Amino acid sequence: MSELSTTEHALLGAPHQYLTPLNRPTLEESLAWCSELTRSHYENFHVATIFVPKHARQHFDNIYAYCRVADDLGDEVADRAVALRLLDAWGSMLDECYDAPERSMHPVFVALRETIRTCDLPRQLFHDLLIAFRMDQVKTEYETWDELLEYSHYSANPVGRLVLLVCGYRDEPTALLSDKVCTALQLANFWQDVVEDEQRGRRYLPAESMVRFDVDEGQIAGRVFTPEFGAMIRDLVIRTRKMLAEGGEITGHVDRELAVTLNLFRKGGDAILDGIVAQDYDVLRGRPVVSKAKKLSLLGGSLLEKLRSRMLR
Structure with missing residues (x-):
């Protein structure tokens, strides 16, 4: 991925690869930039797009x-104040993309404008x-299950809704089903990453569950597994799977x-819980x-489903 130059429009303090270029990139260059970022950062997402x-x-x-980029502006910048400033700047660049797209200089927004225009995407989802990324900077512990659902409303559900909109589905009942899948995937990742999150100073295990199952917070840092801790995770897994x-x-x-793609993500969540x-x-x-x-099995099954769906058209 080509390096970007620093200008008065740049995200000063951001990882260097995300700085705004000196000259406005063409649409073709911007689309290529986004595709390369996808390929280089998240293999699973890139593979999944084969099925859409x-x-x-x-x-x-x-x-x-x-x-x-937004996630990295929050997680890859050590200074919390700088991270919050960068997220605010990213939000301003998003508004500019909607209100004065000809002024957008960053390749993400040059490319995203085409998606917003073509698919009529609401800015609020972005x-x-x-x-959610700002919440990660200021809220490191969660007290209740409902607080986790609220976080997922911002962190995960917008992605599912954007996917539906891009594919032409705009009805709320379908979007609400998507919300359940996306929230469950977010929760599954939380239960999977308990240790990694603790090392980053975050706890997504709800305090109410810890109290209910008599689990002490020190057990996470000390890696002290007990039957009570196992019972708590089992309860969270059951609720998430439901x-x-x-x-x-x-x-x-x-x-x-599209059902093949959505099934792949759902089965991926089940695989994490398994x-x-x-x-x-x-x-x-x-x-x-x-x-x-297991991943190859899921992908192979999805490929067969995709071929079958095309034959049944």
Whole structure:
């Protein structure tokens, strides 16, 4: 990915690869920038886009690039005050993309403007994601399940809704099913990453669950697994799996091709939960992972589903 130059429009203090270029890139250059960022940062997302309609793939890359840069502005910048300033600047650049797109200088917004225009995407969904990234800077512990649902409303659900809009689905009942899948995926990642999050000074395990199952916060830092801790994670996994299954009904509300993609993400969430169960809920001894064999199985199954859906057209 080509380096960008620093100007008065740059995100000063941001990782160097995200600085705004001196000259406004062309649309073609911007689209390529977003696609390269997607390929280089998130293999699973890039692979999943193979299963979406061809006309939507570039839009997915543009949306992912917006999310990836915003996430890194929050997580890859050590100074919290600088991170918050950069997220505010990113939000201002988003508004400029909507209100005066000819002034956009960053390749993400030059490319994203085409997706926004073509798919008629509301700006609030993009701003909601920034709310979540700001929350990560100021809120490091969660007290209740409902607080986690609120966080997921901003951190995960907008992505699912954007995917639906790009694919032409604008009805609220379908979007609500998407919300359940996205929230469940976010929660599954929390239960998978308990140790990594603790090392970053964050705790997403709800305090109310810790109290209910008599789990002490020191157990996370000390990696002290007990039957009580296992019972707590088991309860969280069961609740998350139920939500994932309820949201999975979305596949009956969309076309076969998109259903294959959504099924892949849902099955990926189930696979994460299966990995936690396979460790007897001991997420403190190491991060539960989805094996390469399991990933290949999921992808192979999705490919067969995609081919079948095309044959049935």
